[in-house]
Amino acid sequence: MIKLENDKLTVEIAELGAQLHSIRRNDNQIEYLWQGDPDSWKRQAPILFPFVGRLKDDQYKFAGKTYHQTQHGFARDREFKVVDQSSSRVILEQTDSEDTLKVFPFAFQLQVIYELAGDQLNVCYSVTNPDKGHSLIYAIGAHPGFNMPLSNQGTFDQVQLNVSPAEKYSRIVLNGPYNDSQNPVMIDMQKPLTINHELFKNDAVIFETGGAKFTATLTDPSNNHGVHVHTLGTQHVGVWSPYPAKANLVCVEPWWGIADNVNTDGELLHKQGMHRLAPQDNDKYNFSIQPF
Template identity: 65%
Template structure:
């Protein structure tokens, strides 16, 4: 387990999946990050790569071959290696090998950087295409879960969600695990809304953010503590909690990609939300978490 600390925050990160394990403020010692529970959702903050969401039949085709891939890709279940570390920052990476090439026929180098910046945790992903001649096709996203409520005194339906810009958004609906981008609904976020488990009866609330700066704030209104997640250049941001079985957490998920469409034909070159990275190029993605 890797620990980062400054005068305001202490963060723990698991080298398996480079997954956040703990987020605490030193002044209140509240655990903001969901601690995982095999009875509900065992994960805490997985990195989604090289896919976001589910593929139809958990498979896709590329260059005449069919590949099997489970929801959200494989990065979350693989070891990351530390390549640089200070008391307040760590950079970790994983890259392709014989095992990944069996399910994803591309070379890649995926780096994640966690850095404490005063009262914020800045998270950035760097995707590098080391190939000399092949375009890398991928999606990437984050899936951090936060304890809601934050203390035993709280209750889930006293969780307030507010967003910035505070306006109407196009909400992407899901049919099962697949997106129905062609039939969005408007969701009015001019005012904050109190969450209830039933809000997730059709899975995640997905905001279509179209590459803008989007902020989601979760507040446990019983204790007036919570988290602010700032996202940058995202295509979508998902808000999710488990349903119909319920648990006391809410995820705020910056996505640069999306699950298969309900009409997807399974061909990787046709898949929505995929990024194309030319040989020897790189791309960068970022968001931040501020517990308060």
């Protein structure tokens, strides 16, 4: 287990999946990160790569071949190696292999950089295309889960979700596991939203953020502690809790990609939300977690 620490925060990270394992403020020793439970959601903060969400029939077509791939891709279940580390910063890396090429026919280098900056944990996903002749087609996203409520006195259905800017947003609705972006609904976030399990009956609440600066804040009113997730450059931010399992858990998920559209034809080149990275090029995706 990798430990990062400064005067404000102590964070632990697993090399399997480069997954966050613990986020604590040093002044209150509250555990902000969900610790995993096989009865509701076994994961904690998986990295979604090279797909976000589910593919129709768990497959896609590219260059005349059909490939099988499960929800959210394979990066979360593979080991990363540490390529650089200090007391408050670590870089972990995963690259293509014989196994990945069987399900995803692209060369890639994925680096995950975690860095403490005051009371914030800054996260950067750096994707490089090492191929000299072909573009890399992929999506990427984050899926950190947070303990909600954060005290024994609080209850799940008292937890509040605020977003900034506080305005009305277009919300993409999921039809089963697939997105129906052609028929969005509006969600009014000018005032805090008090969450409940039924809110997630049809899976995640997906905000269309359009790449603008967007912060989602979860607050436990029983002790006024919570977490800000700051994003910039994301097209979508999902908010999710497992259903019908009722866990004291809420995920805030910056996505640079999205599940297959209900009308998908299965062709990777037509898939909604995919990124195309030119040969030898690099792109970076950033967000931060700020517990309070």
